[in-house]
Amino acid sequence: MHWRTFLSRLTRQIWFRASLFTAGALILVLAAAALGPSLPADLKLGEDAVQNILQILATSMLAVTTFSLTAMITAFGSVASQTTPRATQLLIADTTSQNALSTFLGSFVFAIVGIVALSTDRFTDQARSILFLGTLAVIALVAITLLRWISHLTTFGRVPDIIDRVEQAAADAARTYAANPHLGGLAPAEIPRAAHPVAARRAGVVTGLAMKDLEEFAVERDATVHVVTVPGAEVGRGEPLAYVVRGRALDDADQGAACRAFIVESHRTFEQDPRLGLIALAEIASRALSPAVNDPGTAIEVLNAIDRVVSEMLSNGRNPDTDEPNYPHVHVPAPALADLLEDAFRPIARDGAAHIEVGLRVQRVIGHLMRGADAPTRELLTQASERAEARAAAVLTDPEDQRLLTAAAAAARATEA
DSSP: OOHHHHHHHHTTOHHHHHHHHHHHHHHHHHHHHHHGGGSOTTOOSSTTTHHHHHHHHHHHHHHHHHHHHHHHHHHHHHHHHHTOGGGHHHHHTOHHHHHHHHHHHHHHHHHHHHHHHHTSTTOOHHHHHHHHHHHHHHHHHHHHHHHHHHHHHTTTTOHHHHHHHHHHHHHHHHHHHHHOTTTTSBOOOOOOTTOEEEEOSSOEEEEEEOHHHHHHHHHHTTOEEEEOOOTTOEEOTTOEEEEEEOSSOOOHHHHHHHHTTEEEESSOOSTTOHHHHHHHHHHHHHHHTSTTTOOHHHHHHHHHHHHHHHHHHHHTOOOTTTSOOSOTTEEOOOOOHHHHHHHHHHHHHHHTTTOHHHHHHHHHHHHHHHTTOOHHHHHHHHHHHHHHHHHHHHHOOOHHHHHHHHHHHHHHHTOOO
């Protein structure tokens, strides 16, 4: 994995925050022991009560940590069964739950270390005073965190919360895609027959491209790189990731350097993958429209979210053919807008064909997106509208429902740019 991606993901790991808080707790106890002898001898604050407080803190924080971890695991399972498993990675990266678990675990470690330190002969009365003040600060931090955590649990892992999280991830990826459809490189060009392939060294999903590294690779070797697998694409072992145009063949060192710019993992992530967010939103709607759930209201909420995400994408676009590329030696294909629209609307139009409310909302969202769209985009939206209308018309039996659907589809396609 590329080091920039590793560092960005490191801060979103539960154990990372817990380790930082635990280290801070250890430093506080050790600082109290080290600074105690240098303080005035008459400084005595709560030295008799600090051990009892620490014992209560250790017992309660262990129970609270266990409860919090159980609540998080339950929420993960509920999300996977009620919405889409793709959303669990967003819950795992939730900063509020990570801060809560880290605070509770760190407080438990602080209390245990403090109790052990108090049992040593070198822990003076002055050090006990410092530890007492530190304990009061930890208690205040725990109380504030606990109140925030209780409030957070009222919405954590609920369907509206998941829709909002997936929408935010999809909108972030959509803005990045709109601003840099080729990830800062050049548009794809015809690959010369003499180009040398860069083969994948493992099977998996491409989750990211280190464009700066690819540019440096090309400049150092006086070459041009043609990327053929973008984030979100599956690759097999030995399948070409890119083609390199240069005067001589690639040796093992060249192959390794080029391969390291491609992050290949077992599962798709929302980073650099604008399709995954729309796929996840559509999956939530499809689950809600299944006969076991039969919740068209959630599907309508998802369509509203898709409206906002795609609008963000269309309104923030730029022309990559006229803008100066950041990486002029790397050609990168962009995800097709037709595929993005298919990912967003096809599953909902298919699974919601029997629900007139869903069919009407699909046409209304398409009508919203028609405003301000260019001619190619309007053509794609028109095709999506026609396919959604055909799916619904095939299963709707009530004449009035059919009339409403036909009128809504006609109105959507007639929306002025």
